[in-house]
Amino acid sequence: MKQDRILIIGAGGQIGAVLTEALREVYQPDHVIAADLRALSPQDGPTEILDALDGAALEEIVKKWRITQIYHLAAILSANGEKNPLWAWDINMRSLFNVLEISRQRQLAKVYFPSSIAVFGREASHHNTPQYEVLIPETVYGISKVAGENWANYYYRRYGLDVRSLRYPGIVGYQSMPGGGTTDYAVDIYHYAVQNKPYECFLSAHTRLPMLYMPDAIRATLELMEAPSNHLSVRTSYNLASMSFTPEEVTASIRKSIPSFKITHKPDFRQAIADSWPASIDDSAARADWGWKPEFDLDTMTVDMLKHLEVQYRNEE
Numbered sequence: 001m002k003q004d005r006i007l008i009i010g011a012g013g014q015i016g017a018v019l020t021e022a023l024r025e026v027y028q029p030d031h032v033i034a035a036d037l038r039a040l041s042p043q044d045g046p047t048e049i050l051d052a053l054d055g056a057a058l059e060e061i062v063k064k065w066r067i068t069q070i071y072h073l074a075a076i077l078s079a080n081g082e083k084n085p086l087w088a089w090d091i092n093m094r095s096l097f098n099v100l101e102i103s104r105q106r107q108l109a110k111v112y113f114p115s116s117i118a119v120f121g122r123e124a125s126h127h128n129t130p131q132y133e134v135l136i137p138e139t140v141y142g143i144s145k146v147a148g149e150n151w152a153n154y155y156y157r158r159y160g161l162d163v164r165s166l167r168y169p170g171i172v173g174y175q176s177m178p179g180g181g182t183t184d185y186a187v188d189i190y191h192y193a194v195q196n197k198p199y200e201c202f203l204s205a206h207t208r209l210p211m212l213y214m215p216d217a218i219r220a221t222l223e224l225m226e227a228p229s230n231h232l233s234v235r236t237s238y239n240l241a242s243m244s245f246t247p248e249e250v251t252a253s254i255r256k257s258i259p260s261f262k263i264t265h266k267p268d269f270r271q272a273i274a275d276s277w278p279a280s281i282d283d284s285a286a287r288a289d290w291g292w293k294p295e296f297d298l299d300t301m302t303v304d305m306l307k308h309l310e311v312q313y314r315n316e317e
């Protein structure tokens, strides 16, 4: 078992909850510290309440647990960010600076900071969007991720801090609920389907977005963090791709198992955000540098999502 001591900030979120469990299988569980603004139930390891805006509190935790790696997941996502842009900017950037600074000062071994397809805007190629593309995002979330990527690269080049990053597409998983993004519909839709409820989608039927199933997202994260440093040519953030689909296509996939599933569409402010994002991503740099290869496609993800959610809802009855 690996000896590093890991701090996960934002461990109560959609990705953090699943990543914490995965890291506790690779590292000693009591060396994986799950931290969040809100209290987490201490399942298989230590937890801390932490506001990542509080640099002194972060430093205390890093010292207390002799942390060697930080996974900084806490952020305000695309849709929530648009409701209060300056608040979202403040949280996303100030928390990142606190993480980068403590990591530099205490010479931590590695830092992980996720970016997003939200870094792209309408000027970027819509299909097969390349790794190095014009970045003019249209949300405060996207602006904060572009800035964050550049700060990650700066800390790597200027201070040698080993910061690694992935531009996640929309993440779909059954284990946790999403936290206020534009791709959230792709999780919600499965919950409605297994409960035999009709779903009103906030995006139009033909909106195509890049998506990634949670097991692939977690594996990508662990593989990137394990890759030899000298294999990594991208120090801003790697494009990462798997599947791309529309609400109409995910509906058709669900109907292969639940033919009676009904959907309607009522696009809201999130439609404009989705329209500014790519439909598909070129992730050849990730494939070449550290061997990235997704395992799930839309139909295999749908079968797995429905199987797990049916058990979850049955157990709640």
Ligand code: NAD
Binding pocket: 009, 010, 011, 012, 013, 014, 015, 016, 035, 036, 037, 038, 050, 051, 052, 053, 072, 073, 074, 075, 076, 077, 091, 095, 114, 115, 116, 117, 167, 168, 169, 170, 171, 172, 177, 178, 179, 180, 181, 183
């Ligand atoms: P989420 O909203 O589900 O979870 C974020 C967590 O951070 C929450 O538990 C929240 O309580 C915590 N948090 C917020 N402010 C905090 C603070 N000041 N201090 C400590 N904790 C704080 O987000 P997620 O979907 O799990 O995303 C995790 C990361 O991955 C984010 O950086 C996000 O931008 C990125 N990402 C996610 C997706 C996706 O589809 N989920 C896609 C692209 C990128």
Ligand code: SER
Binding pocket: 077, 078, 079, 115, 116, 117, 118, 141, 168, 169, 170, 171, 180, 181, 182, 183, 184
């Ligand atoms: N899933 C995220 C969002 O919709 C993408 O970063 O905000």
